[in-house]
Amino acid sequence: MHPRHCTTAAQRMRLASHMMAHEGTYGYVSQLSRESAVSRQTLYTLKWRGEEAMEEKFHPNEQVPREAVRIRRAVLKLLTDGHASREGIQRCIEEMMGIHVSLGAISAIIHEAGKRAQEWLDQHIPEGMRTLVFDEQYSSQRGKAYLNIVDAHSSYVLVSAPPVAVDGESWSLLFLTLQDQGVKWNRAISDGGKAIGEAVREITPGCVHQRDVWHVLHECQKVQGRVERAVNQLHEQTPKVENQAKRIAAGKKPLGRNPKTDVGAHASDVQQMEYLATSLQYLTHELKHLLEIVVLEEQSILSSGERQEELDALLILFSELCEIAPNSLKKEIEKLVHHIQGALPHLVAFCQPLDRVQQSAKEQLGEAAVHLIGWAWLHRAILGPKTKQLAAALPPDWQPVVKDLFAAWDEAVRSSSVVENWHSILRPFIAVHRHLDADVLAILAVWHNHRVAPRGVHQGQSPLMRAGLAKKPTDWLVALGYPASPALPQPPCSIEASEPEIESIAA
DSSP: OOOOOOOOHHHHHHHHHHHHHTTTOTTHHHHHHHHHTOOHHHHHHHHHHHHHHHHHHHOGGGHHHHHHHHHHHHHHHHHHTSOOOHHHHHHHHHHHHOOOOOHHHHHHHHHHHHHHHHHHHHHOOOOSEEEEEEEEEEOSSTTEEEEEEEETTTOOEEEEEEEEEOSHHHHHHHHHHHHHHTOEEEEEEESOOHHHHHHHHHHOTTSEEEEOHHHHHHHHHHHHHHHHHHHHHHHHHHHHHHHHHHHHHTTOOOOSSSOOOOHHHHHHHHHHHHHHHHHHHHHHHHHHHHTSSSOEETTEEOOHHHHHHHHHHHHHHHHHHHHHSOHHHHHHHHHHHHHHHHHHHHHTTTTHHHHHHHHHHHHHHOHHHHHHHHHHHHTHHHHOSSHHHHHHTSOGGGHHHHHHHHHHHHHOOOOOHHHHHHHHHHHHHHHHHSSOOHHHHHHHHHHHHHOOBSSSTTBTOOHHHHTTSOSSOOOHHHHTTOOOOOOOOOOSSOOOOOHHHHHHHHO
16 A cells, blocks of 8 residues: 655745755655655656746746637547537536636637638648548438538548538539549449439549449338238237137128138238238349359359359349239339339449459369358458468468458458448537538547547548548547646645545445
């Protein structure tokens, strides 16, 4: 147990003056620590406090900027990390720092930081050809949405615009702004919205517009849910139909309006609906399998042509569902089939660039080896979890081919999940502030781009680092020009709470 060092104010002043007077004298700190029975850390803390008191006394005008910077950092940290409103920021600063800051001053701090953040975003543009993900996040204003653009591979937020009308003109203006800033992209991924498609065709006609896989599979799941609910309703009707049949057999009239009395016909309806639910579930599973980046088939990997043949056969099976669907669900199934047919050419846009790498690997290692490599990549979360570790576990003479395959598969993008993740980050702020203006959106974008992943595949890296714009983590407030706040000193007296005190605090 460490001894307790409790000194008087005069003794602390004497120790601080001795530390400042003998600064740089070798061995003096250790000697003073032994003589006064005070730890070296406490002596350095007293020295820091003494220097701060002298600086405040002889340079009083410099304390105002330091306090102002501390308040600005507190406001922005509470805004981002604390998800606090302006009123909440005001209450927290007043309670924790003992300083009253008006709502106007807080708004001015956010506005100034927003301008700095917008300038920072304009100056930090990822180099090279990028794959961008576009999506809208609808606001409380009718017909208007936040327009967001995120880099697919790094999760780096390029643009997050305040609510505007969701049309091709709004997206076209945003595309032109990106081009003026120097952003280059050859592939755009979206949920298939008409406004985004119109802007892509008009501004970047040579760009590959790819559909998001998740949205199509989600449509399948919604129809699957409706079919399964219909199955459950038919099963719930079975006892009622049997009771009605018993009433007719007993010479009584059936009850209710449009009663069902034929048990055999009802059983046939149940069987037909169950068959429809099972068939739709199977076809959806096959569609999900064929839309994977790597599709294994016996001892080989499907090429884009072979994959397309399988998908064409799957579309025929989907169309046959319309023939067996009952009238109550026929329109739902037809709408789903039409949706899949329209989206499919854009869903597999990522396949063709993989053919060259996969064919070259088959020629060098054989189909069985490439099949094994593909299986390992699909199970990388268990075997890796990072692809570098997984590649190192394979035979040494395979390494060049494995690296090329892994690089191609890692670069392939099927979904717009990165922009959906950005939406999930914005939702709490929209709930608190009701409306996010350009200043707050720019601040949040800079804050997000500097956030370091605490776990997962990208552990220890920020979107800024993954985009190639930084080599090590940096403070986003320092990047906006706010000096780092000085570290708070440790208290000179170490006080340890007893067990009863700890229990009372916990209670």
